[in-house]
Amino acid sequence: LRGVLLLVHRVHPLRVLLSGKPGAVQYRAFGILLQRVTGKSDVRSLIQADFVKLRSVLLQLPKSFGKSPSDHTLPMDEILTKAASLPKEKVGLSVGTVNRYVDHASALISAAKAEGFELHPRLDPGLLRRKEKGRARDKKRTATKDELETLFQHRYWTDPEPGPWLPPLAARRRSGLYWVPLIAAYSGMRREEIAGIGVDYIREEDGIAFFDVITTTDRRIKTAASKRRIPVHDDLRNLGLLEVVNAARKAGNRLLFPDLMEPQGKIMGRKPGRHMEKLVAEIWGDAGRGLSLNSARHYVQHALDLDNKVPAKVARDLMGHEGKDVHDSVYGDQSPLPALKAAIDRLPSLRGVLSLPR
Secondary structure, X not given: OHHHOOOOOOOOOOOOOOOOOOOHHHHHHHHHHHHHHHOOOOHHXXXXXXXXXXHHHHOOOEOOOOOOHHHHOOOXXXXXXXXXXXXXXXXXXXXXXXXXXXXXXXXXXXXXXXXXXXXXXXXXXXXXXXXXXXXXXXXXXXOOHHHHHHHHOOHHHHOOOOOOOOOOHHHHOOOHHHHHHHHHHHHOOOHHHHHOOEHHHEEEEOOEEEEEEOOOOOOOOOOHHXXXXXXXXXXXXXXXXXXXXXXXXXXXXXXXXXXXXXXXXXXXXXXXXXXXXHHHHHHHHHHHOOOOHHHHHHHHHHHHHHOOOOOHHHHHHHHOOOOOOHHHHHHOXXXXXXXXXXXXXXXXXXXXXXXXXO
């Protein structure tokens, strides 16, 4: 938590962040926003009203806040004025996001106290947490095996002929739009982890090909536990993924899916996310509400959890989750690659995928 102390008077704010370490990006965003809202850069000057104001602003911001470069440069008053003209359903960050910022505030105050700073005696950002309706897991729709099979039977993956918006199959098979959903359904990786992977981070050890999920210049990881190795499922190998990797290497590509890059920023998961939304709407209409690329990750998590032949630690290491207690988190080494491979290959084969043309 020492790295959260970004508003102390002794150093320039934001320069003591955990730069390059998991969590640093979220803390940086929190620190910048707190300064923009309160106008303060000294942790000792903060009072409870400052955090009340921060929470109020979070509930008035557009839901899309942070996705446009202008969100980081426009005066906050101007952003709030624009947000006031938006439809009600497009305004206000989610309760989960608001609570995350509140938790960052609590971490900041705890770290400041640990460093010996004298703070306002009634300062307690944690009191501002909002109660979420329902359990978090109930808000995240998990894809079923049947839904994923139906998805991959869509003509985007199966039709060899081009169409009005459908590139030739050979071009599709080089695209991240083709592979990201497949990899998600066979690995449980987050969409940004897949979309931003470089050709040098699909490695092989003792005959086992695996995705090496680490922070790179093109892609960050969410937490320290997100650093992991995920073997390539046999179905992905049979579909020719490694051939695509080798072709990208020969072409001198740094990224496996350079087509997913967007000029306005380094976030590379948006294109496959939007493409998934389009396909879901086309296949299921309103019945597909809640299905997303993240639903494939939840599907993998669910399948591993229900498989009594997959040890809980192995499942946790594949998904990039923290241990349930200090012993799990601190003392447990990463599961060996053969154990990870055995577990990943236990994910059910998607029948529709197996009929895909090569």
